[in-house]
Amino acid sequence: NAGVTQTPKFQVLKTGQSMTLQCAQDMNHNSMYWYRQDPGMGLRLIYYSASEGTTDKGEVPNGYNVSRLNKREFSLRLESAAPSQTSVYFCASSSGTANTGELFFGEGSRLTVL
Amino acid sequence: EDQVTQSPEALRLQEGESSSLNCSYTVSGLRGLFWYRQDPGKGPEFLFTLYSAGEEKEKERLKATLTKKESFLHITAPKPEDSATYLCAGETSGSRLTFGEGTQLTVNP
Numbered sequence: 001n002a003g004v005t006q007t008p009k010f011q012v013l014k015t016g017q018s019m020t021l022q023c024a025q026d027m028n029h030n031s032m033y034w035y036r037q038d039p040g041m042g043l044r045l046i047y048y049s050a051s052e053g054t055t056d057k058g059e060v061p062n063g064y065n066v067s068r069l070n071k072r073e074f075s076l077r078l079e080s081a082a083p084s085q086t087s088v089y090f091c092a093s094s095s096g097t098a099n100t101g102e103l104f105f106g107e108g109s110r111l112t113v114l
Numbered sequence: 115e116d117q118v119t120q121s122p123e124a125l126r127l128q129e130g131e132s133s134s135l136n137c138s139y140t141v142s143g144l145r146g147l148f149w150y151r152q153d154p155g156k157g158p159e160f161l162f163t164l165y166s167a168g169e170e171k172e173k174e175r176l177k178a179t180l181t182k183k184e185s186f187l188h189i190t191a192p193k194p195e196d197s198a199t200y201l202c203a204g205e206t207s208g209s210r211l212t213f214g215e216g217t218q219l220t221v222n223p
Binding site: 041 | 118145146148155156157158159160163201203205210211213214215216
């Protein structure tokens with residue numbers, strides 16, 4: 001059982017470059033989320049999607065865009081990466097409607113912006 | 115502002131030495147309190163949901179409890195494989211999760 005799959009697992013970017021983090025879940029969940037995790041900050045919500053075709057901003061959306069491509073896939077795009085976006089990014093999904101607490105997480109994408 | 119604070123930041127135990135982790139919250143209209151386990155280099159793994167004061171949930175050596183102001187994760191006779199970072203999160207009436215920074219638990223054999 002794959003659960004939530006994120007790609008890539010590691011990425012190094014230069015300031016100003018763009019990239020897309022991919023996420024797919026195979027649990028037929030309605031809701032999907034993107035979080036970032038930084039030392040001393042805890043997990044912070046970037047964007048979420050309560051259902052296919054809808055997306056909403058979370059706590060720290062600036063500098064990011066998302067696309068809910070279909071029920072399975074939810075991508076996160078950095079249009080012009082900045083060093084402040086160096087972080088570990090986690091995609092998660094849940095069966096309920098928006099932002100319920102029982103989340104299933106991927107293994108993370110570690111991004112370094114130089 | 116919603117806030118979830120975990121203590122201690124780090125905890126070292128000997129195998130078999132029971133202890134508790136604390137999660138205090140100031141969250142308006144708390145709908146649920148969640149505990150997760152996170153191993154190094156992995157994503158968080160859901161453990162428990164608590165909805166009301168007085169509620170308790172158990173899983174193997176772990177027991178989570180909830181009061182009106184805080185939650186405890188009790189670890190009874192821990193083993194080295196219980197070593198991980200434990201995260202708690204509060205869900206508000208606005209259906210948002212606020213995570214604490216976690217407690218890094220190390221259990222030495």
